[in-house]
Amino acid sequence: MMSDTLVPEPQASIFDAVKGVVKDEDAARRMMMNPALAKTIGNDGAASGQSSQAHSGCGCGGQQADGCCQDDGGNAIPLKFVDDIGRATAADVREALHQVIDPELGIDVIDLGLVYGIEIDELGRAIITMTLTTPACPLTDLIEDECASTLAGLVEEFRIDWTWQPRWSMDKITPEGRDQLAALGFNFENLPKY
Helix, strand or coil: CCCCCCCCCCCCCHHHHHHHHHCCHHHHHHHHHCHHHHHHECCCCCECCCCCHHHCCCCCCCCCCCCCCECCCCCECCEEECCCCCCCCHHHHHHHHHHCECCCCCCECCCCCCEEEEEECCCCCEEEEECCCCCCCCCHHHHHHHHHHHHECCECCEEEEECCCCCCCHHHCCHHHHHHHHHCCCCHHHCCCC
């Protein structure tokens, strides 16, 4: 008869099963981050050569073209994160930040091109490098509050590193952001060029 006070023996995890199939811990971690990589497994259980070292830190597993980890507008946002199971990735944070709306323009901070970089450190904290349309913008606290409510539950902690270099300009707006602004009545053809 088994006692109820004993700690149960450890059970094998999904990661253990994936690692057993691909026989490579790094490949198994990438596959756990991006299950679509399972298509690259050959009949012998080894990962095919489609995953390149250049993509090993991003989780796309080499499935994207040379413009790895670009947003839909082709604008590269450097995404760095620790490759650990169960943690939010920089891509997850970028996707969540689409919900943070610039109060003045009514467009999210990603499509406006205000986010310059996202990093997840070894403790699971998000570090977001971000700017505003102008250094005199009084809405810094409001945007930080929106980020806090959006990222709650996704990351343990976050920090915004505000930067003014390089200076934000209209050409950082993604095509989706331009479409949204055009729908609001902005005419990009008549705006002054600096």
